Each structure stands twice: as structure tokens, then as C-alpha cells.
Amino acid sequence: xxxxxxxxxxxxxxxxxxxxxxxxxxxxxxxxxxxxxxxxxxxxxxxxxxxxxxxxxxxxxxxxxxxxxxxxxxxxxxxxxxxxxxxxxxxxxxxxxxxxxxxxxxxxxxxxxxxxxxxxxxxxxxxxxxxxxxxxxxxxxxxxxxxxxxxxxxxxxxxxxxxxxxxxxxxxxxxxxxxxxxxxxxxxxxxxxxxxxxxxxxxxxxxxxxxxxxxxxxxxxxxxxxxxxxxxxxxxxxxxxxxxxxxxxxxxxxxxxxxxxxxxxxxxxxxxxxxxxxxxxxxxxxxxxxxxxxxxxxxxxxxxxxxxxxxxxxxxxxxxxxxxxxxxxxxxxxxxxxxxxxxxxxxxxxxxxxxxxxxxxxxxxxxxxxxxxxxxxxxxxxxxxxxxxxxxxxxxxxxxxxxxxxxxxxxxxxxxxxxxxxxxxxxxxxxxxxxxxxxxxxxxxxxxxxxxxxxxxxxxxxxxxxxxxxxxxxxxxxxxxxxxxxxxxxxxxxxxxxxxxxxxxxxxxxxxxxxxxxxxxxxxxxxxxxxxxxxxxxxxxxxx
RNA sequence: GCCCCGGUAGUAUAGCCCGGUCAAGUAUGCGGGCCUUUCGAGCCCGUGACCCGGGUUCAAAUCCCGGCCGGGGCACCA
Numbered sequence: 001x002x003x004x005x006x007x008x009x010x011x012x013x014x015x016x017x018x019x020x021x022x023x024x025x026x027x028x029x030x031x032x033x034x035x036x037x038x039x040x041x042x043x044x045x046x047x048x049x050x051x052x053x054x055x056x057x058x059x060x061x062x063x064x065x066x067x068x069x070x071x072x073x074x075x076x077x078x079x080x081x082x083x084x085x086x087x088x089x090x091x092x093x094x095x096x097x098x099x100x101x102x103x104x105x106x107x108x109x110x111x112x113x114x115x116x117x118x119x120x121x122x123x124x125x126x127x128x129x130x131x132x133x134x135x136x137x138x139x140x141x142x143x144x145x146x147x148x149x150x151x152x153x154x155x156x157x158x159x160x161x162x163x164x165x166x167x168x169x170x171x172x173x174x175x176x177x178x179x180x181x182x183x184x185x186x187x188x189x190x191x192x193x194x195x196x197x198x199x200x201x202x203x204x205x206x207x208x209x210x211x212x213x214x215x216x217x218x219x220x221x222x223x224x225x226x227x228x229x230x231x232x233x234x235x236x237x238x239x240x241x242x243x244x245x246x247x248x249x250x251x252x253x254x255x256x257x258x259x260x261x262x263x264x265x266x267x268x269x270x271x272x273x274x275x276x277x278x279x280x281x282x283x284x285x286x287x288x289x290x291x292x293x294x295x296x297x298x299x300x301x302x303x304x305x306x307x308x309x310x311x312x313x314x315x316x317x318x319x320x321x322x323x324x325x326x327x328x329x330x331x332x333x334x335x336x337x338x339x340x341x342x343x344x345x346x347x348x349x350x351x352x353x354x355x356x357x358x359x360x361x362x363x364x365x366x367x368x369x370x371x372x373x374x375x376x377x378x379x380x381x382x383x384x385x386x387x388x389x390x391x392x393x394x395x396x397x398x399x400x401x402x403x404x405x406x407x408x409x410x411x412x413x414x415x416x417x418x419x420x421x422x423x424x425x426x427x428x429x430x431x432x433x434x435x436x437x438x439x440x441x442x443x444x445x446x447x448x449x450x451x452x453x454x455x456x457x458x459x460x461x462x463x464x465x466x467x468x469x470x471x472x473x474x475x476x477x478x479x480x481x482x483x484x485x486x487x488x489x490x491x492x493x494x495x496x497x498x499x500x501x502x503x504x505x506x507x508x509x510x511x512x513x514x515x516x517x518x519x520x521x522x523x524x525x526x527x528x529x530x531x532x533x534x535x536x537x538x539x540x541x542x543x544x
Numbered sequence: 545g546c547c548c549c550g551g552u553a554g555u556a557u558a559g560c561c562c563g564g565u566c567a568a569g570u571a572u573g574c575g576g577g578c579c580u581u582u583c584g585a586g587c588c589c590g591u592g593a594c595c596c597g598g599g600u601u602c603a604a605a606u607c608c609c610g611g612c613c614g615g616g617g618c619a620c621c622a
Contacts, residue, residue, distance in 0.1 A: 019557080019570095043622050086621050157620070198620050209547055211618050219620035246622045269548060270617050293550075294615070341557065341571075345550090348615055352555045355572050365585055399585065438581055462581055472581055522582040544584075 019340045021065045028288045033260045035072040038063050040115075040122075041080050041250070045087040048114040050320045050335070050351075051265075051295045051302035057339040058263050058292070060120045076257055077115065077122035079108050080250070081129050082243045084225035108227075110314070114322040118332045126257070128249050129227050133236075137244040138188060140252050140282075141199055141218055145180045149281035150217060152183035153200045154192075164213050167206045173214070187220060187242050194222035194241075201248075203277050215274050217248035247271050251278035259287045266291040266346055293348035297356075310494060317489045317540060328489060329518065329528040329542030334360040357543040364526050364542065368518040369396040369403065372438070372474045373484060373506035375524065377420035380429075382443050384457040385412045392439045406509050410477050418478035420505050425473040426453065434458060436465035436472045438522060474522040481505040483536045486527060490541060502541075511537055518542070 030036060038059040042052055059075060066073035081087075108127070115122065131137065144150035153160060153172040163170040175183075187197050199218040207213050221243050228237035244252070250271070254262065255278075262272075272289050279286040295302060300320040307319060315323035325335070337359050342349045372394070390410040396403040410417050419437070421429070429435050429445050436442045442458040442465050458464065465472065484506045487499040506521070513519055513529045519539075520526050526542040 041622090045622080080622060083621060086619095153620095160620095195620070200620095209618060211547095216620045221620080243620090245620070250622090265616085266549060267616050268622090271622090291549080291616095298555085338556085343557075345557080347550045349556065352572075355555060358572055361584075368584095370582075370584085394581090398580075398582085436581070440581090465581070471583095474582070520582080520584065523584080524582085525584080 019343065021061045021068070021340065024061060024065055024340070025344070027062060027261045028290070030066070035074060035260070036062065036066045037074045037076065037258050037260045038263065039076040039078050039254070039257065039259050041078040042111055043080050043087055044108045044111055046304040046308055047110045047314045048322045049302045049304060049307065050297055050322065050325065053118065053322060053335055054292065054295050054339055054342065055264055056115060056120060057118060057336055058344060061340065062261070062263070074123045075120070076259070077112070077125045078253060078257070079111070079127040080246065081127065081227060082132065082246065082249050083221070084243065085221050085223040110323070117322065117326055118335065126253070128253065129225055131253070132240055132243060133228065133232070136256070137218065137249060137252055138242070141184065142181065144201070144281055145184060146177055147281060148177065148202070150199055150201050151175050151180050152187065152197055154183070154197045157195065164210055167213070169205055173202065190241060192220055194220045196220070201277050209270060211270065212274055215247060216245050218242050218244050247274045248278065251275040254287050255279070255284045262287045262289045263344065264289070264291060265294055267294070290344055291346055292344045293346050295342070296348060296350045298351065298353045312494070318492065318494055329526065329540060330356065330360050331363045333363045361526070361543065364518055368520040368526055370398065371507055371510045371519050371521055372476055373504055373510065373521040373524060374420050374422040374474060374476050375486070375502050375504040376423035377476065377505045378423050378426045378453065379418055379420055379478060380453040380455055382417050382419065382455050382457055383415060383446070385415050385417055388412055390417065390440070394439045408477060408507060411479070420476045420478060420481070421473055428471055428473065429453070429455070432471060434468065434470055436470040437475045438472050440475065442470060476505045476507055480508055482508050482511045484510070485536060485538050487530070487538070487540045490543070506537065
């Protein structure tokens with residue numbers, strides 16, 4: 001009743017609850033900044049996963065939001081690759097070496113591609129390993145030493161740990177500035193080996209969280225950085241063995257890049273505290289920080305290391321990497337919608353596949369035209385045809401008639417036509433006796449012998465089918481069709497190398513679709529065209 | 545063990561800061577119906593939630609305390 005009387009009222013309420021870039025809550029203290037600067041800072045040890053999409057999209061969404069509000073804003077992409085050993089950049093992967101030139105590798109191209117696919121174009125791109133070469137972190141380190149905010153610690157790790165756990169300063173903490181400066185230069189000159197010296201930030205030895213106590217800002221790593229090797233050569237890479245830790249590099253870069261707001265996952269909460277010491281020592285303004293929860297997706301892990309361990313291609317359509325989802329047929333619009341829907345809550349979010357598919361279907365439904373295809377084809381004969389030639393015209397999309405129709409012609413031989421229908425629908429035919437062939441005619445089951453199913457024409461008109469409530473099934477002409485193979489990614493376990501496949505036949509028109517295009521096969525589901533080969537069409541099942 | 549977060553229907557989210565308008569909205573799922581030459585889309589109806597216990601208050605999903613559960617952190621990883 002409310003609906004019929006005040007439909008516009010309900011419309012309005014609907015609008016209010018739909019989440020968009022505009023409905024994102026404002027960033028804290030946004031009025032204090034002339035320009036809002038946001039950043040997305042992945043480690044290039046693997047391609048991006050759905051988990052990374054949350055910070056990437058949310059940060060970029062805020063850039064767009066402020067831009068639309070008429071405020072200057074900027075989105076920075078920063079590669080955080082300051083561990084050449086434990087988290088080696090993904091460029092070592094031979095798969096990628098094959099497909100990309102070294103120049104591309106140096107750009108950490110896959111992550112840029114992933115972002116591009118999401119429609120995210122960074123205003124600026126930085127790579128921390130380049131900034132190590134530029135000496136940026138070393139300069140800040142020297143300044144910290146000079147003002148007494150940092151010291152070189154030469155304690156063996158276990159010895160330091162005992163001091164830390166008992167909240168006592170180690171002897172190194174009381175070294176004077178000159179000694180520290182001298183020792184730091186020795187670190188840079190290669191006079192210490194890995195583990196022999198680190199630069200520590202003076203924090204608070206009685207901080208309740210032990211990891212905050214005099215945390216390490218720079219350490220020696222005895223491994224050549226793969227990217228530096230590629231970019232500058234072995235000898236040059238050899239020179240850079242002192243690497244900033246995550247917290248140090250982030251604090252320095254966030255300041256130098258004028259980052260105003262940091263949106264990141266809640267596992268970084270303690271890092272904000274650690275970084276605050278740098279900001280205080282140097283008199284810098286620390287960015288406003290928002291921590292959101294982690295993301296989980298039904299039936300998959302989003303842990304990069306676990307995904308790598310699976311040993312699958314990074315873009316395997318079963319993987320929740322952005323590349324995998326893209327291969328799978330998930331559209332970037334759907335990922336945006338989910339991320340905006342999940343928002344910046346600090347609790348974890350669990351995304352269900354039903355939800356993901358439903359959102360994706362909304363966008364795919366518009367895009368994908370409809371085609372006839374049968375899985376496990378079974379031939380049937382229809383007798384009693386009174387025409388030489390049966391012609392039918394099927395619209396490409398029921399909601400978009402402007403896209404036109406294609407014509408399918410079937411020749412009659414001795415008053416008979418032969419067609420294929422799906423094995424499933426043969427059961428239906430036997431049970432219900434009468435069915436309608438979509439856009440073609442109504443038929444009735446007669447008998448079957450020698451594996452041949454004989455039916456006869458009832459009528460061509462749709463009204464009969466409606467009146468008798470006949471089931472409508474899709475079909476494919478016996479003479480003119482194309483073989484299809486559908487990869488059932490959804491049914492294939494991760495442990496299988498080969499995808500489970502379904503084979504069938506489709507109307508020839510389907511073969512006109514190009515690689516990467518989408519179709520909806522009547523009563524089957526959405527598929528993506530993978531490739532054409534020798535008259536066969538390889539498709540991938542997306543979802544129903 | 546210690547230190548942080550967080551807990552609204554199967555799932556996700558709105559509301560919580562500024563207590564009443566919330567017998568809690570939306571999306572998805574599920575059940576039913578309509579429509580449709582698809583088991584898709586659309587439309588309609590229904591289903592279903594404030595973690596538990598105390599307290600404050602005329603009034604609590606909203607504030608306070610305790611418990612339980614979940615997550616994260618406790619690296620010379622990021």
C-alpha cells in the first residue's frame with residue numbers, strides 16, 4: 001500500500017542505503033589539508049589478491065571522492081620491496097620472465113596491470129628499492145642519529161632480546177653521536193656482516209609491547225636485491241646491503257610523499273605506534289590512520305605465501321588473485337561494489353561466493369548476449385514438418401532488442417528435421433511428453449529405437465506452449481553447429497591440474513565471439529570465451 | 545602468556561560517536577507468487593539478527609562493567 005501511494009518515497013530510501021564513493025564517510029580531519037594524499041603500498045612479492053583490493057580500492061575511492069568534492073587529491077602507488085631475502089620480489093618467477101621483458105619487470109608490471117584492470121591509475125609511482133639506491137633512508141637515519149633518536153646496536157640478537165624482555169637498555173644505547181655516526185658509516189661500507197649491527201630507534205624500553213622497544217630501523221641483509229640486479233647489474237646491487245625495515249621506510253616515505261591519510265588493514269595497528277617515534281623525533285606530522293579488518297573469501301585463502309605454495313599459475317581462474325578472478329570472469333565493477341559495500345569497518349569481512357556471483361551477474365547480464373547450446377548432446381528427430389525450410393530469429397538479448405537478432409535456418413528432409421538437445425532435457429521430454437523448443441516449435445515424444453529419439457511436430461506457435469505450460473528447452477541444429485568445451489572451474493579442486501570439462505554443441509553464431517567475450521547460454525549459465533581452436537570453442541563457466 | 549581491535553539475520557552491511565523516530569533498514573541467500581519463448585534478468589509477498597549477564601536511565605542495538613566468542617599483533621617480514 002505504501003508502495004502504490006508513495007513509490008518515490010521508497011525509491012529515495014533505497015538510494016540512501018546504496019553505498020557509493022559519495023556515501024563513504026569523510027576522512028578524519030580532512031579539512032586540515034589542502035590536498036588529500038593517499039597511497040597504496042603493496043609488497044611486490046606476488047600479484048595482488050582480493051585482499052589487496054580492499055586497500056587499493058578504498059584509497060583510490062577516497063581520491064575520487066575528494067576530487068569530486070572539488071578538493072585536490074592524489075593517489076600514490078608505492079612498492080615496498082625492502083626485503084631482498086625473505087620476501088623476494090615476484091620477478092624471480094620464471095613464468096613472468098617468459099612473458100615480460102626486463103624493462104617490464106622493473107616496473108613491477110603485474111601489479112600495475114592489476115590496478116589498471118580495476119580502473120586505478122596512480123598519480124605517482126615509487127619503488128622503495130630505488131629510494132635505497134638514492135640514499136633517502138640513509139640520510140634520514142643520519143639525522144636521527146645526530147639528534148639522538150637512533151643508535152647502532154652491535155649486540156648479538158639473543159643478547160639484545162634479553163635486554164628487551166627485561167626492559168633494560170643495552171650498552172649500545174648509551175653510545176655518543178660521533179660513535180654512532182662512525183659505526184653507521186661502517187655498516188654502509190660493508191664492514192659489518194649480516195646480524196652484526198643494526199640501527200635502532202630509541203623508543204621506550206618499558207613499552208608494554210616488546211616489539212615497540214627500540215625497534216630496528218635499518219639492518220644488513222646479505223643478499224642482492226633481485227630488482228637491483230636486473231636494473232643496475234650485479235656489481236651495483238652488491239653495494240646495497242643495508243635495508244630499511246618496513247616501519248622505517250614507511251614513516252620516511254609517508255612524510256616525504258606528504259601522505260595525509262593512511263587506510264590499511266588492522267594488522268598494522270602496532271606499526272602506527274612504532275612509526276610515531278620517527279614522526280615525533282623529526283617534528284613531522286603523522287598521517288591520519290584508519291585500520292580496517294581483514295578480508296576473507298568463502299572457500300579460499302588470501303595469504304600470498306599460501307597461494308604461491310599451491311604452485312599454480314598466478315592467474316589460475318581458481319585463485320582469488322585479481323588476475324585469477326579476471327580470468328574467471330569476475331568483472332572489476334563487481335569487485336568495486338563489494339569493496340565499497342564492505343567499507344572501512346574494523347571488523348573482518350567474509351565474502352560469500354553467492355554474493356560475489358550475484359553482484360557479478362548484475363553486470364554480466366547486461367553485457368552477455370544469449371546463445372543456444374546443449375551439453376551432452378542427444379540427437380532427436382522431429383517428424384511431420386510441413387515446410388521445406390524452418391527459419392527462426394532469436395534476439396541477442398531479451399532486454400536489449402536493439403542489439404538485433406540472428407537467423408537460424410533448418411532444412412527439412414522427407415518431412416523430418418534433426419536437432420540436438422541436452423541429455424538432461426531428454427529426460428524431461430520422456431517425462432512430460434510435450435516440450436517447446438525455444439523460439440522454434442512444440443514437439444511431442446513418440447518413441448525411440450536404436451538410440452534414436454523420434455518426436456513429432458505439434459505446432460510452431462508460442463501460445464500453445466503457454467496454454468499447455470510446456471517446458472521450454474534450448475536446442476542446436478544437427479547440421480550447422482560448433483563444438484564447445486566448457487571448463488568447469490567451479491567444480492575443479494585446486495589439486496587437479498586439468499579442469500573438469502563439459503562438452504557440447506552450440507549454434508554457430510557463438511563462434512563469432514572473440515576471446516575474452518562473455519555469453520549466456522540459455523538455461524546453463526554465463527561463460528567466457530577462452531579460445532577458438534580447430535573449429536572448437538573453448539569456454540569457461542563463470543556462474544549461473 | 546602479554547597487548548590491541550571487534551561481535552546486528554546463512555553471508556555482507558546500515559544504525560552505535562550525538563540513548564527514544566529501531567516491534568531494527570538494505571543487498572544476497574532461502575520459500576512462495578507474477579512476468580518473461582532461459583533454470584538469467586525484472587517485479588511482488590514471506591523468512592530471518594541487535595553474543596551473554598549485570599548496571600545507568602522514564603527509555604539501550606546505541607552509554608558503563610564483567611564474561612564468552614572471533615580477529616590481529618608480540619621479527620634484523622611487509
